[in-house]
Amino acid sequence: MTTNEIRKAFLDFFASKGHQIVPSAPIVVKNDPTLMFTNAGMNQFKDVFLGEAPVKYPRVADTQRCLRVSGKHNDLEEVGIDTYHHTMFEMLGNWSFGDYFKEEAIAWSWELLTDVLGIPKDRLYVTVFEGDEKEGLPKDQEAYDFWKRWIAEDRILLGNKKDNFWEMGDTGPCGPCSEIHVDCRSDEQRNTVDGKTLVNNDDPQVIEIWNNVFMQFNRLKDGSLQLLPAQHVDTGMGHERLVRVLQGKSSNYDTDTFQPLIQFISKECGIPYNMGESTGKTDIAMRVMSDHIRAIAFAIADGQLPSNNKAGYVIRRILRRAVRYAYTFLNFKEPFFNKLVPILADQFDGVFPELKAQQDFVQKVILEEEISFLRTLATGIQRFERYAAGSGTVDGEFAFELYDTFGFPIDLTDLMAREKGLSVDMEGFNKALEQQKSRSRAATAVDTGDWVVVGEGDENEFIGYDELEAESRILKYRKVSAKGKEQYQLVLNKTPFYAESGGQVGDTGLLIGDESIRITDTKKENALIVHFTDEIPEGFNFNQPVKSIVDKQRRGQTENNHSVTHLLQAALRQVLGTHVQQKGSLVNPDYLRFDFAHFSKLSDDEIAKVEAIVNKKIRENIQLKEERRVPYQDAINRGVTALFGEKYGDVVRVITFDENFSVELCGGTHVKSTGQIGYFKIISESAVAAGVRRIEAITGEAAETYIIQQNKLINELKGLLKNPKDLVKSVEALFEENTKLKKELEKAVLAKASGLKDELAAKAENINGINFIAAKIDLASAEAVKNLAYSLKNMLDDLFLVIATDAEGKPGLTVMISESLVEQKDLHAGNIIRVLAKEINGGGGGQPFYATAGGKESSGLERALSKAREFLV
Known part of the structure; x- marks a missing residue:
């Protein structure tokens, strides 16, 4: 069976058992603060397990794209090294929400694997939870007894809490699980070593293939367990592993899931790929590339661009890991991965x-x-080459700098070091790495308390499309601590507050009872609408009704900016082409930010055309057409604009401003007619990532204020320039005059440097045959200092020169050493400058014969000059 046939067989089987087949959720998670990426099939159903959303279908099955590269589930370092771990993988799963439980889940998993897919029964082992005395959890005898109907008892193994009690995180739904393992070894190997001894022992040929999780409990903040209102089944089977078993391969990478990618890589680099469990560097590199492209491509398609922070940094790190393997082991020196x-x-x-x-x-x-x-x-390699010249050990902090700044894994630094007969200070590297991890953990640490239930009901209804005030009841609250700050979160039975979503910020306002609570933000957590406040008055009566009041002015300004993003996208598609697609947005009361797919900078003319189209639509005062419960497929068939990376439900909300102009799926709040927006002005256009441009703009009073300020600025410039007829020409003349004066100044500085050259040469001190010059000079131009240093090097043999400068309170140091001294005396200007720079509270670097540094403390310049002498003693 092929990869696609196996996937279809799984979905068809569970469809025949009454399961609704649902699409995969995006790999990028948006409304769950505990997750960056979807790392398990159950993520999209988390709110159902928690009882925070109604059950739409009691039985569900799907294939979910997952990513495991951060947090608790992190397989990145194993990927490519072994044969069965992956960054992105497909999780085949079937779920029961309060419907069937252990008996059916076990029977159907056995039926599918043995009867439908034909896996030999004598190659299967199962595990069940052995219990945990400390937690007061009994052995899962129920699952054990159900398994005895299908498999020999000596193949039912007891597993501990680590292997057979599944938990979503430190808190949340959990329960015992029953894993199914397959022994993929040859008959000879199976006759030599009993397969049951290899289960859960990291044997690459005895692997877990399916996990049946029986959700029975909710883990609370204090560690205790409470029974869930209903029992659920959550199963997950790695599609890549299943394909490997059914295709009789010893590695996931030998299947038709990965081989098209690997064979293309092999052909392009001219290096054959060795099937099986090869540990050769080139084979590992091809496996890494074929795996990582899946994670990166789907993350980008789902809306996560590579960047330098949070989820974007994770994607960039995976991409760079793949490119580094290609560069180092497959000799791809030009872009190939794409x-x-x-x-x-x-x-x-x-x-x-x-x-x-x-x-x-x-x-x-x-x-x-x-x-x-x-x-x-390439820059990092050059930096390493400069650093390594004349050094015996690669400093751990420098190795970490290469890792953190240039994306060099430590094994690459170690490889380059060994090629030069050097060693790497691994202890120093690991210390720096752990410090970074500690900083990262501290920055993201959130201590979330358990919900305190104070009211009955679970409606959690949003009425903010129609109302900005409501009579509400508080259902529950909890305390949250992050970065040393305490906040409270509240859930209401019904709320007019819009929760941050789709780029639109959350509402603020008041809850008024016998005392007031100021709402500072509103966010979604899975299906919950959560209201944030910094303080709850002491003795506040949670059982009283409260009046929920949204800040109307702030909401109105936000709606102006949100509605105009719809007009903006339509205008961009008119001016630039239909390839324009939204890639992100931020809509708040002050301004809007709109990211979109486009590969070149917008010209002034294009920006003017976009502004003109949007402002024309504003003046037309187009009435909002809002449709709240349109079947998703009907909307798509109508050609409604939808966002990639969004998880849409069966019914969607359609926002229209002129049927022939802007029709989009959107859950945000909007103006009733475009005239309310007033005026639209683009204030910046820039690149935000490869292939993605960003427009920042303002509307209404903010746009009006901006125009007034710009006119004021122009009038002030005219006044300074004596009211010229042509302001542009007048400014251009000033630039020309400034350029001319700069050239004259440069000539004067160079003349001054030329005079200093003879003066410094005369002061050269002979120390052990070395011409030593250490002097502080008055020369503001860095280029002039550099020219002076090179001139002195040409004048004097065996020169060791240290120059100190202080240009407008910015201290600087320059070290120049003759090549003869670099070779004979083992001197290195780059290493020396790093030592001297400490005296001025700065840093620097450079080549063995020339290096520079800058700092903050001018008072240390004399100390640096004095310290330079120590290198010659």
């Missing part, structure tokens, strides 16, 4: 169509990231 995208898109066409629909965009983003990183990689 060429895998079309192959991948074809493989998943019809399964996850999001990638095929955005193939060109995804490939372009990866290409630009590759170009950037290959530049960085």
Whole structure:
């Protein structure tokens, strides 16, 4: 069976058992503060497990794209090294929400694996929870007894809490689980070593294939367990592992899931790929590339661009890991990784169509990231070469700098060091790495208390499309601590407060009872609408009704900016082309930010055209047409604009401003007619990532104020320039005059440097045959200092020169050493400057014969000059 046939067999089987087949959620998580990425099939159903959302279908099955590269589930370092771990993988799953439980789940998993897919029964083992005395949890005898109906008892193994009690996190739904393992070894190997001894022992040929989780409990903040209102089944089977078993391979990478990618890589680099469990560097590199392209491509398709923070940093790190392997072991010195995208898109066409629909965009983003990183990689290698000259040990902090700044894994630094006969200070590297991890953990640590239930009901209804005030009841609250700040979160039975979503910020306002609570923000947590406040008055009566009041002015300004993003996207598509797609947005009361797919800077003329179209639509005062419960597929068939990376429900909300202009799926709040927006003005246009441009704009009073300020600025400039007839020409004349004066100043500085050259040469002191000059000079131009240093080097043999400068309170140091001294005396200007720079509270670096540094403390310049002498003693 092929990869696609196996996936279809799974979904068809559970459809025959009454399961609703649902689409995969995006790999990027948006409304769950505990997750960056979807790391398990159950993530999209988390609110159902918690009882925070109604059960739509009691039985569900799907294939979910997952990513495990951060947090509790982190397989990144194993990927490519072994044969069965992956960053992005497909999780085949079936769920029961308060419907069937252990008996059916076990029976159906056995039926599918043995009867439908034909896996030999004598190759299967199962595990069940052995119990935990400390927690007061009994052995899962129920699951054990159900398994005895299908499999020999000596193949039912007891597992501890680590292996057979599944928990979503430190808190949340959990329960015992029953894993199914497959022994993929040869008959000879199976006759030699009993397979049961290899289960859960990291044997690459005896692997877990399926996990049946029986959700029975909710883990509270204090560690205790409470029974869930209903019992659920949550199963997950790794599709890649299943394919490997059914295709009789010893590695996931030998299946038709990965081989099209690997064979393309092999052909392009001219290096054959060795099937099986090869540990050769080139084979590992091909596995890394074929795995990582999946994670990166789907993350970008789902809306997460590579960047320097949070989820974007994770994606960039995976991409750079792949490119580094390609560069180091497969000799791809030019961008290549992006060429895998079309192959991948074809493989998943019809399964996850999001990638095929955005193939060109995804490939372009990866290409630009590759170009950037290959530049960085080359710079890092040059930096290492300069540092390593004349050094016996690579300092741990320097190795960490290469890792953190240039994306060099420590094994690459170690490899380059060994090639030069050097060693790496691993203790120092690990210390710096742990310090960074500690900082990261501290920055993201959130201590969330358990919900305190104070009211009955679970409506949690949003009425803010129609009302900005409501009579509400508080259902529950909890305390949250983050970064040393305490806040409270509250859930209401019904609320007019809009929860941050789709780029629109959350509402603020008041809850008024016998005392008032100021709401500072509103966010979504899965299906919950959560209201934030910094303080709850002591003795506040939670059982009383409260009046919920949204800040109307703030909401109105936000609606202006949100509605205009719809007009803006439509205008951009008119001016630039239909390839324009929204890639992100921020809508708040002060301004709007709109990111969109486009590969070149907008010209002034294009910006003017976009502004003109939007302002025309504002003047037309187009009435909002809002449709709240449109079947999703009907909306798509109508050609309604939807966002990639959004998880839409069965019914959607359609926002229309002129049927022939702007029709979009959107859950945000909007103006009743476009005239309310007033005026639209773009204030900046820039690149935010490869293939993504960003527009920042303002509306209404903010736009009016901006125009007034710009006119005021122009009038002030005219006044300074004596009211010229042509302001532009007058400013250009000033620039020309300034350029002329700068050239004259440079000549004067160079003349001064030339005079200093003879003066300093005369002061050269002979120390052990070395011409030593250490002097503080009055020369503001860095270029002039550099020219002076090179001139002195040409005048004096065996020169050791240290120059100190203090230009407008900014201290600087320059070290120049003759090549003869670098070779004979083992001197290195780059290493020396790092030592001297400490005296001025600064840093620097450079080549063995020339280096510079800057600092903050001018008072340390004399100490630095004095310390320079120590290198010659």
